[in-house]
Amino acid sequence: MSTSPAVLDVDGIAISFGGLKAVQGFSLKIPPRGLYGLIGPNGAGKTTCFNLLTGVYQPDSGAVRLEGVNLVGNKPHLIAAAGLSRTFQNIRLFGELSVLDNVKLGCHLRGRHTLAGTILRTAAYTGQERAITDRSMELLRIFGLDGRAQEQARNLPYGDQRRLEIARALATEPRVLLLDEPAAGMNPQEKIELRGLIRQIRDRFNLAILLIEHDMGVVMNLCEHITVLNFGQVIAAGTPETVQNDPKVVEAYLGTE
Amino acid sequence: MKPLTEQSRTMSPAAWTVLPRMAWPLLAGLGIAILMQFAVGPSVSGFTSQIMLIAGINIIMAVSLTVVNGFTGQFSMGHAGFMAVGGYVAATLTYYGSIKMFGTADFAGGTISWTGSGENPGSIVGKGDYLFVISCLVGGVVSAIAGYVVGLPSLRLRGDYLAIVTLGFGEIVRVLLQGTNPQIQPWKAQEAAEVPFYKLATMLGGPMGFNLLPTYTTLFWVYLFVVLTLIVCYRLKSSSSGRAFLSIREDEIASQAMGVDVTKYKVRAFVLASFFAGVAGGLYAMSIGAINAGDLGFQKSFDIIIMVVLGGMGSISGATVAAVVLTILPEFLRDPPPVWPLGLAFLVAVVLAQAVRKHWNIRTLAGIAVGTAILEGARLYCVSRGIDIASFRLILYALLLIAMMLLRPQGLLGVREVWELFGHRRPNPNPSPDPKPDAAPPSKGTSKATGNPTSKGGAS
DSSP states (O other), X not given: OXXXXXXXXXXXXXXXXXXXXXXXXXXXXXXXXXXXXXXXSTTSSHHHHHHHHTTSSOOSEEEEEETTEEOTTOOHHHHHHHTEEEOOSSOOOOTTSBHHHHXXXXXXXXXXXOHHHHHHXXXXXXXXXHHHHHHHHHHHHHTTOGGGTTSBGGGSOHHHHHHHHHHHHHHTOOSEEEEESTTTTOOHHHHHXXXXXXXXXXXXXXXXXXXXXXXXXXXXHHOSEEEEEETTEEEEEEOHHHHHHOHHHHHHHHOOO | OOOHHHHHHHHOOOGGGGHHHHHHHHHHHHHHHHHIIIIIHHHSOHHHHHHHHHHHHHHXXXXXXXXXXXXXXXXXXXXXXXXXXXXXXXHHHHHHHHHHHHSSOSOOOOGGGOOSSSOOOSSSSOHHHHHHHHHHHHHHHHHHHXXXXXXXXXXXXXXXXXXXXXXXXXXXXXXXXXXXXXXXXXXGHHHHHHSOHHHHTTOSOGGGOBOOOOOOOOHHHHHHHHHHHHHHHHHHHTSHHHHHHHHHHHOHHHHHHTTOOHHHHHHHHHHHHHXXXXXXXXXXXXXXXXXXXXXXXXXXXXXXXXHHHHHOTTOHHHHHHHHHHHHHHHHHHHSOOOSHHHHHHHHHHHHHHHHHHTOOOHHHHHHHHHHHHHHHHHHHHHHHHTOOGGGGHHHHHHHHHHHHHHHOTTTTTTTOOGGGTXXXXXXXXXXOSSOOGGGSOTTOOSSOSSOOOSSOTTOO
């Protein structure tokens, strides 16, 4: 961890909502191509952490640096442009749009969109639109969704919707991908496939992944490093083995005698 | 993967190959406008062509509002305010501009804007036409600037709050325009020529309205702008910017997280819609030769919202159809013709559409049949008793809107366009790829709660 510089460096971010200290002093360093996990009981502040990282909430204190660039204080779209993309716990696809258009929207960020180009359909615009379609279809192919490209996103089965959300997030060309409970609502077979898929994504797109997950099978098997949150505080961090045997973690999940 | 910009460059077609695509809208617009002016216009009565004129202006208004209310899902209730801004600016420039430049406020156009009364001017496009078109465009630009000024702070608001702000804007515009000084009448053109322009810009007739404007608006000009509006809005919808608009409507948080500058796109939509509303205002003012802010208040904004809602939030063709129907409906109601042929035609069209999609919905069909029967019955009753239906027009609109909200809240077409109804984007090609969670055999025991489908049709 200390040998390679971290691609995502989170340094003691904190936020309170009124009197509730939702997250306190959350720190994490993710190296390039790292596969990190964030776990904790319900209400521990995991999704709040994601919201802090992606600019949905502004942290009261602390710093977030992506490849050395400070992210705190930026709006969500600028953070996405800096290279931090995410999926959502409760799937947030654009339901009325087609599957293909959902992924195309992910590509939006990397293009130039002038009003004149759009209205006149200039050569540059046409080329960009072709390129966007091309790479969107490629992404859909990776996720096995290319056969349903023209369907409305909301008509997809649940597991496909989760995968489509990942495809859309990847279309923004992130350096770090945040996955919020990617396995939620999947059956055991799908969960096994998902593990392979996440590794494949990491290797193919050469990015770091931080995932929130409740399914211990997925987390312990997949992640190289796990951070455990409880009541907004990091109670343990380390390899799956050390975390599993940490008495504080056992206590947080199972309670004391 | 290569960066998108680089890939785009390699995939760009040669510049000359896209020239036809860039140019055809203008040619199509000119063609349709010429057709309307010189073929359709002369063959119908003056009354009909006046209705067509108003229908065209309403199309521009409804389609431009679709960009805001339909695409981005923001609820603007002040669209008539932008029409008033554009209309008054265009009227001021045309009226006082004529006086300053030509010494009189009389009509100085060519055949293209000649409405058939008086002498036929010799040229096709007169000096007055240039002044008129430029005035309309300037009106559009000023209206767009107003849209920017209103939109930038207020588009951070959501839902009801934005509706209230835009409603307030519309009313402010109306009150300000009604508080302007009396207009200098055409027969005092000599006096007006002495007054500096910035003073003239405050002499807009106040509550009396801005009257006796030269009437340049003809079917040609209206339908030229109609076609341009339609093409611009459709190209927007089917582009990357359009996807950004729609994504904001679908889920603003997800849209932001995917890198869409939500505020920028909302403002863009708002500015664009204001521009077209401003142009429509100019066309409106110079069609009847008068513009009165009192007519462009909340009621007018609401009329346009009804068109957008009925047509379908986000459907350009839906808004167009609704604008035309709601423009001619009151005229039909004066002397209502039988409804059943229309109902029958609609029924046949829906049956055909359902047959193509192999998706039968008996409730819809029954609804159309019963609705037609009720309307026909009501018509026969009113005709036999000599009741004037036209006077119940507003009640009918309200009922129509309530029925629509209950039966089809997404509007007639939703986001889709008319041509997409016929099999283009089928919701589900093969009937049952995903079994319902509660239909799954309970013996499996592996998948509990959460309501996820247990198998996922063939994808991997």
